[in-house]
Amino acid sequence: MKMIYAFRDQEGTWHGDPDAAVLGPAPGYGPLTYNPPPGSPASVNPFTGQTLHVLYADTHLELGPVHYLLDTGVTLPASWHVHELLAAPYEPRTAAPATARAAQR
Numbered sequence: 864m865k866m867i868y869a870f871r872d873q874e875g876t877w878h879g880d881p882d883a884a885v886l887g888p889a890p891g892y893g894p895l896t897y898n899p900p901p902g903s904p905a906s907v908n909p910f911t912g913q914t915l916h917v918l919y920a921d922t923h924l925e926l927g928p929v930h931y932l933l934d935t936g937v938t939l940p941a942s943w944h945v946h947e948l949l950a951a952p953y954e955p956r957t958a959a960p961a962t963a964r965a966a967q968r
Contacts, residue, residue: 867931867941868922870895870915870948879945883922890920894934897949905950 868890869879896914899905917931919939927946932938941949 864926865891865919865921865939866924866926867895867917867919867939867945868924870917870945872910872915873913878948879918879942880922880924881918883924883942885920885922887921890918893917893919893937895931896934899949908949908951910949 867879868883868885869877869881871877871881893916894914895917897908897910897912899908899911905911914934917933917939922942924942924944927941927943927950929946929950930938930940931949
């Protein structure tokens with residue numbers, strides 16, 4: 864199913880799964896001005912108010928529960944990963960130090 868699987872923020876950083884394998888033709892690309900409802904948990908998301916540049920295509924990624932309206936008028940569902948990034952307050956994850964990764968083994 865065609866879905867939004869990655870987006871680039873205004874700083875130029877990609878989020879989601881920009882390297883995901885796509886099925887079929889080259890992915891589509893479009894703008895999404897992200898303005899969740901005021902007072903919702905997503906309204907304190909760092910992407911609020913930004914015009915995000917999204918990639919969409921048919922993929923094998925897990926489909927999320929939300930559809931987004933692109934600035935072009937196209938409505939598309941998002942992958943679960945993209946939904947998690949946009950739908951709730953988000954703090955970028957940092958990689959664990961090598962010592963912590965080694966301790967988890």
